Amino acid sequence: MAKPHVLIIPYPAQGHVIPIIELAQRLVNQDVKVTVVNTEVTQKQVKSNALENDGFCDLLQSVSIPDGLEPWEDRSDLCKLTVSILQTMPGKLEELIETINKEDSNKVTCIIADYIMGWAIKVAKKMGIRRAVVWPASVTTLTSMLSCQKLIDDGIINNNGMPLNQQMIKLSETMPLIKPTNLWWTRFEDLPTSEAFFEVVKEAAEASRLTEWNLCRSTTELEPGALNLFPQLLPIGPLLASNRRADQVGHFWQEDSTCLSWLDQQPLCSVIYVAFGSFTIFNQTQFEELALALELSNRPFLWVVRQGMTKETTAAYPNGFVERVGSRGRIVSWAPQQKVLAHPSVACFVSHCGWNSTLEGVTNGHPFLCWPYFADQFQNEIYICDIWKTGLGFEKDEAGIIKRGEIKGKVEQLLGDNGFRAKAIDIKEKVTNSITQGGCVHKNLCNFIEWIKEKDTDAKNQHDTI
Template sequence: MVPPLHAVIVACPLQGHFNPTMNLAELLAMRGFFITFVTTEWIDERLLKAASKDAAARDREIQERGFKFRFIAIPDGLPLEHGRTSDVGELWLALQSLGPALESVLTVTDKSVPPITCIISDSYLSCTAEVAKNLGVPRVIFWTNCTAYATIQKNANFLLSLGYIPVKEEDLKSKDKLITCLPGKIPPIRPTDIVSFLREKYISEVIYRLTLYESRFQNIADYVLINTFEELEGGKDAQIGLRVNGCPAVAIGPVFLPNFLQGRNSMYSMWEEDKTCFQWLDAQLQGSVLYVSFGSMALKSEKQLHELALGLEACGYPFLWVLRSDIAEGKSLDLPEGFKDRTKDRALIVSWTNQLKVLSHPSIGGFLTHSGWNSTLEAISMGIPMIGWPYFGDQFLNCRFVKDVWNVGLDFEGVDVDEFKLVTKEIVESTIRSIMEGSIRTKLCENVARLKEAAHKAVMEGGTSYTNLNTFVEDMQKIAKSRV
């Protein structure tokens, strides 16, 4: 008798990585997998606090959903007072040492748990390669980024050998310098598209070395899953560049969308959400509101936030602004004097909210975003045009593709070269007007509507992502049978 499939899913403890990994876990649980979801103790505590639950209440909710699902939290080796996301380099370095702790908890005998079929690892958790090898199970890499970015990152050491890395300041300014040597059907890459941690100015920092180190282990896999959909990124040929020694590499996203289309909420978020904004949105005209959010980690100077606030005020449109308390480079934030009073009749500022629910609201007409991949996919899937304002990592590539490849958004000129370039209130105002009214908006809305339809079809029964995920399940079943 073949035992149930059992996927150990190891999540990277950052919001942009954690959410899609949880979505993938739920999709596999719905397909009959027993799931062991591994994260760090620090993240697990945040999850329970944000959900206002204890571990027992979480287990009951999982059982009510009919899932075979257990959480395992392991220490990340950092002191309690460490800021984690405030120093990604130190956090990332600590994560590379999780292998022994992970292997220890996975080798504890528990007769109620079926044998491990595979380890599904975030693409930035090199520690799982040795664990999978020692346990004799396939290592499945899950890219929470788009295919083009993942292809660049997987080949970072190859680009280093060719002299494209570290990315030089003069190359960043050259839009004519294109990289066309990468495998897979992806558009030509500009130096600004390469992950920002590999720019010359970071060469002496730990995050530069860690990015190249992780790239080596992104070439050790038995299967590759990508949170994108074929219709967005060049069909099946785009994913070819992510294969490792001929292993399958398939697009299975957007992984949040099946839950959304079936009216289900994902089980957990790392942040407490403000739900009051939805009554305010209900009172706004259709397509009239600009949603402004820069994710969980992006920082802006106080001067830049003042320019942004004045631009929002001048544009005249209603806006919902997610304004984290730590966004002003970790300092307390004072908005321009009188700003809140002058905009109180058409503005709402919250600390955090359910972004997907916001983007799906009929009053939302545009999205000013940091261009994280989750935010980009969510906006496309909800048919919302974007203004990109990237901060670090893969956000520069996502922003460029939104504007130049998919033609579903705009950006602020020059921020891809200098992420600290001051964007004036006048530019903020004029760009918002372009995305919220006139011929430019009409064209962007037409393009994003087509991609929205394609995304929905991809995750529905018979769609490319739906079929690809089912194929992965079938392949894991073959592995389980071969062991009997």
């Protein structure tokens, strides 16, 4: 008997690829065949940095289709990439499915698309294939996407998604207010990119209406108000949490695991872990202020400085910095973050507040120092600092720089108040209970997997009664 065969399609960004492959691995563990569909460039990045035992097997495979850009074109031009994906990939996905379906025992039975790849749901509907969408970021961010037409109708944003005034947005009585400038598609540096991503937002809202399952990586413990606003959203938990000591699949950069042995040598709950994800870019002044703040802290620190993190070709440390901090500081180009955050030596997390990093910090009970860069990260900071009260933000000076004294002071404030860690551990325990066997999130994921295995391709009625 043929196994169900799922195509799962992540947006080509590090913060989307890793959690969606984690979901794919959960399906494979339940005897579901999964093919991850990457862009050609993403596929090359993931394969070049894969570990020897990279998690792919007979039931978990990966393929690629073109994103429409030439190999030498710059994928960091998000406007060009987004427009090209919308124009090129739907047709290429349809061709891929037709090729796969020539083999009767291997036919695609379900498509799971990243919300930002919502166009894939139209392809699935056209081809009569079961469909689901998954959102790898916060539910609060997703609710703003699903409310995009209402925001237009209410005169809050224009037809291109741009705010018409500075009035705070109230999506529900049980959610924090949202600054118009914190709508994630408005947080890009140029208007064309923001408007291109708003086209993606509208596609996502339509995909939600055309699909049978709307999955999200959160829990009611973290975002109860947002989940109440759209009851069709099914929280399936962090996904990362139960696997945080295992090797991850999907990294765009090679992990430096030597930092783990360095962590083994540090005192319990002593290390400042500093990591800003795959997109954050610093100017040289800000980079130096951070370096000097870590030096002034007199605490051990592990700092991830990836290639391309500064606007300059190579990050330039302050004169004598590396020699002065010596073995107290460890700098790596990319870290096995789940394993780092699970290490008992880590005291706090200086983070850009991407949702992956936020969940990884939450599920390990760490307090945060929040340094958001773009998109949904500013709204995540509000949850960390104002709702969960497990972290602090930074204040910038008149030039937009976070100075070394500000950083040092917030480190001391965070680590000098046991209340932050106590709240962080409390939230960790609540989330952990939800994702373990018998918890609400665990049941949701099991129900979804059972639906994938159903023979009846029209399971809409069953879904509505779950």
